[in-house]
Amino acid sequence: MMRHKTIIQVILLSISMSFLTGCKEKAINPEDDIPLFKEFIEENIGKVADDPYISSTLRPDDEMYEVLLDLQRGIPWDDKIQQRFSKLMSEGNEHAMIIKARSGLLNIEKRSYWASVLTELMEKGNPYAAYWLSSKSNICHMYLGSRNLGSKVAKDLGLDTSYENKYCTEEIYQKAVEGFKKLAAEGDLRAQYFLLKDKGLDKSVEKREKYIKEVIRFAEAHYYKPMMDYTSSLRKQTRKGRVFSTEKLKSLSLELFRIASNNYYIPAMSKLVYYERDNTALFDRLKKSGGRNYFWAMAFDRSNELTTRDKYCHAVLFEKMYTDTDFYGFDSDWPKKGDYDESICETDKEISKMKPMIYIDYFTKSDDWSKGY
Template identity: 30%
Template sequence: MKVTITTLLLVFSFLALTGCSKATEPQQADIAVFEQFLSENPISSINPSIDIASIYQPSDPLFESVLYIQRNLWAEAKKQLEPMAKNQNPDAKFWLASITWGTGIKNNPIAKKLYMESAEQGNPYAALFFSPKNDICQMYYSSECSEKWVEKAQKLFAEQAKTGNVRALYYSTILKPDLTHEEYIDAVIQSAEKHYYYPLVEYSNNLRKAEDSNQEMKELAIELLNYARFNNFVPAIESLMKIEGKHKRMNGSIYKELMTQGISLGANYAWRGYRILSIEDDSLSEKEKYIAAKATELFNGDDFAISFTHPPKEKEALIAANNKAQEKADSVKRVIYIDGAHVPEG
């Protein structure tokens, strides 16, 4: 099952739910606050251990399914999620809806039903899907979009926050109707201190793109992204790679370091860069180019580069190359960094 443009819109609509208000707009005064945070939490090289607030651990029933989604292997995820959804698992219904929506006109009502059931059964992200601020909801399910779902999501997050759930603590705060900028910044920092780095990355990206962003603010954004990157958070790595790419520095040492780190952690953007640069690299043999393309296909189903390579003709050489590719794909860390508010872009 391939990623579609409509799915990409779904990703950005989720982000918009938590990123568009006066209280969350970056301010010049934030610099001093974050500089203090960075001075109290110094890190200037990649952490040898991975310590991010992942939603699922390998022992959790949904781990494999969501890892498949993260890697864009949706057909495999669907096979695992459907039985759990039939057994009334609200989280399984949410994730199944996330990979069902946008895959065909007939599938949109199925996704809507799954989202609705998941929300009614207590999944706050599913409830948030029906926010009036969600463009996808307004476009396709306008009669269902209501503030009552936002209120329900906030209450569900608040209940989960009592258990110390770091995501719940963050979203229960920023969904408050009377949220202040100070509360927002404090929530971003507290989340980072508890190893949930999405808010910090989102703030950093907004800081760079803000209309009144000056050089000092842009530099702070890079520092914050590097803080999350050094803590092995994939979205920060991808943001930094995109910045390097925007400035045409894809052959530079920083981009290559980011790509190497991203590949080891399962960043789809890094793997795309890897297979593109590999097939364009004249210093690589045809066999090496094939191994890079095959490894990418095995990792996340991206078979784009295969058609541009020439696999070994001899059977034994082909088997050896495929084994090398499998080893590279298998070497990727099995860590989930996506969550209900951040469905993968593909």
């Protein structure tokens, strides 16, 4: 009798294990995505855009264009930039207010004020303000969270810390979600992508195809950030850095980079330029777009194509665009800053030929503003 009971228990246990195994979601295999991209790649791989701003977040006629270009170039917040922000804020530009507030939170003496600016915008219904004050915001936890070490310092200095325990909550995050739903319904692609990530479509096998189709839809509208995030997920960390998991996924990613590069998207060009170092058209396109990585790629990979004078003017152009002086003398054969008179370089003419696209948007973390990838 005991033996029969034991056999029955084993059978029931086996059935239970089989049931649980069957219920367990199948692991995602990114190589299964490759066929989903086939038609998109075939239709777009050979197309090169005539419009250098086709993938730009903003065009030059937008009042925020110059501001985001300065941030993208990593230009210090000098008086000129401060005045530009002050003018936009006085005109009621909420995006300018939010960017200034995000930076202002770093100042412990002004933290309470800038938190109140974001709060007022959030209460008016601005979802970006709500997002940066929510549980998903890195700056909220760093500067406004209840465990923020700066709060003790602020208290010791007698500063206002009434912002403690008011922010970084899930409730505020849901306010952001509701706000982005309204923008998404109006056709805002960035809001739509925010909601796509919020739903976690990329984490489920069953929803994977829908996720890939959304990534393609965004790319067809020349919004390539979702596609770049996707290709980033195909790489793994190794001792030598992040590398593609398989050769097939690397090949897929390079084709996607080419499509975005053909549409002047700087992050894709910055990736592709290190795989295709002899691609002159790609280098020219990256320079025309004002990509920082053009200068570094030329310096490290193609400097043998430049004369000493060319190298000097190359460095002058970089400094003029990025107010960065560390480009001179990076190598022993690179000219020093005083080797020539800058008048030999047609820097202003070179800059006038450029059509810088903007790859950052209002979700981009400040650490990533000037990376270009």
